[in-house]
Amino acid sequence: MGELANGGEADVPPRIDTLVSWAVAHGATLHPAVDVYDDAQTGLSFRVKPSAQRPLQPFEPVVRLPTSLALSYLNALADEGPRRFARAFLADAPPHVVGRLFLAKEYLAGTDSFWWPYIQALPQPLEPERWALPPFWPADEAELLEGTNLEASIDKIRRDVEREWTEARELLRQHGDDELSGKALTATLYQWAYCVFSSRSFRAGLVLSEAQLRRLPEGVAVDDFSVLMPLLDVGNHDMTTEVRWDVDDASQTCDFRVGKAHVAGEQIFNNYSMKTNAELLLGYGFMVPPTPDLHNDYTHLRKRTAATPVASDEYLISLRPLSDPSSLLGRSKQTLRFDPATPVLGAFRHVPPDMAWDIFCTLTPPAQRERLMPAAEGGGDDARRDSFVAGRVVGEGRLYLEQTVAVIQHEVLQELERLDETDVEVVGGDWHLLTGNQKLALDYRERCRQVLENTLSAMSQDELLNDVAEEQ
Template identity: 45%
Template structure:
């Protein structure tokens, strides 16, 4: 986005009810692209409002409806979509087609100043997400858990576009909507949109459109508001004000020249790469490297729908102990707050919800392996005792089953990486494309995480608590 496009976007958005703090400007950075920065000589204080976007400026599925909810724009320049399409296509698909329509309208679209500021569909860089990489580049993700996700997304996009074109049969503008444009619209919504329930004032009091189950069945684009880049440690909040839309409020102080980040929420590097095309490199004070482990369950059981619309639970393996200060996301997910050194080594790099899940499955079939109910208070008490190996001798088999299950999962993932190993000489890395470098980083971190889990299990057998448990000896606590 050039400075001219920044200015045009800012002028257009603020003339239609948006606002940008007078001490903040949109600036381009070679590393992170456009973002919010504090003007030279200015300061931003905790609690300051950075940017706001009224609902009348947003772009989504709602704008494609014949009668959008109050305060959402109905643009007279937008040709209506056929009723059959609106009735049959999922809301998120309609939203993407509406974005395509506004792009095709060009300067006749109300949202044109915003759309011009977005990555354009005729440029290769407009589709930086893994589902749109060349096959050669995708080879670098083979064997990682992203390989399956990319394949699922590509298949879903193909099906959605095919079904939508069928529903648009006979509509005059049908031929202008292409797979390339649909993929572009997916990339824009995936990387820039917001959940309605978080940004629409008094959302729960609005009537849902017919056929929509939840306000989160689709997402919303928010011009100017979406310029902020992500930091997992940024202290921000989104405040909704009736009649004024949503405000981004910072809880941090900033001085002149500093970037003001938004916070997209707790997302692992796998999720960031899939949705935004980037990862957060590990450093001493922060890492974001986790492996997603999907639970294998029969269709229709334990959170998995027969039609595949709802995925089974996922758990995480971590590069560093889940309760380590640098494991910001890991600590947020842990049910129990226990110092890393107090957690049994084999469990330190594993999300505690996974450990509890395994234990509960074992105890469901063999309750005698668990501690007595009189010495344990609920799930929390059971989990804490397992994590610290504060267990009676009869629970030794339970611990070994949990360890073996974790070890098997890690080995399975390592074998996938080994079967598709990619060799890149250090001298060649400087010549790699950006997507290749980020994929290579992600792949290497996957291996490092999994090898760390295996090493932690090997170290665990020498832990005095484990040795005592296997010998049937009770240690003093």
């Protein structure tokens, strides 16, 4: 640890050296074989030192962080300190908004803030090119995501954040907070705080001690806010990595552990949970490139529902067949589980089986399904689902099968048409003139297109459906 604080093997900017030294001075420990370095592809990262004499063993603590270094809504509840909030304001403002405002206050405090060594290591508010997520990109960059399935989410986040900022300023004014109610709390500063929490925070229940969580006021739930964990948040994302955040209530610390061995020079990844490239781009500002072993490209289609949409109201259309081992995330998100041995109709291979079954159930009442697809004794709807996605239907049932495929095909075609209507062509020689965000947006558009075209191609090649068409 001392080597890193003094430069050592790791070639890191002084701002990171400052962060690590501060964290260590306040009780944090970095595994002796681990340092922080600047990776060409992933930026600041953990790794096993190239000079390490032995591998980092599975679940050895990579970082041990005192939970007192965390920054969140909980810190705003403190009764003391020059930047405390009025109790009436805390009672009126949503906890997640309070956390962002607390970060903004600490930023404005500069070197007087306890968290200054952490905050100075973050992308700074006046450097939006380093922190802005798609909802806050400049217009000429954000417009490249129009026509994709991120467009509605981007618009909603932008409007929600603007509303929160406006309402927060009014609440602060009402409760006499002169520091933030005036010109200091700019829209850009609040957007910055939103993006920092979106891209770097942890769920409170995973990383805070029981003693800290007992301080929550009545009516505030543990998932009403998230937490920034200095230094611990250096780890980059790998959704195949098994990780743990072990909180020790006795020592008031949180350990970051990874469930595999790492050799000298190898990067140590965190796991931000199962998130598609659409979710990663929207909430973190990056995407995972496809490999033969793993892809992360899915198009989100919303279920038709009158209720406020939630994650479970989405279907994921996959770049590769869901049966492909590389479609790890798609299979993990399926709400209906099917017998792995069930052969899936070609037309359904890129869509979740529950999407096909839901559409069929919309087209047919239960009594009709029983008549169209009699199940073996004791099989019930589970057996019918397996038969349906495999295309094992006859007579009138085959007509409903074709209608189900037609509905899915229509949805996919609509998504593709939206892409076509908003398409942008870049003349070959001008690619180098594009910003990083523009290249990222165009890359995302192409990934969406490939998902949709692969799905339509599988449908058009389905032999059973072609047979049905010929019969008609």
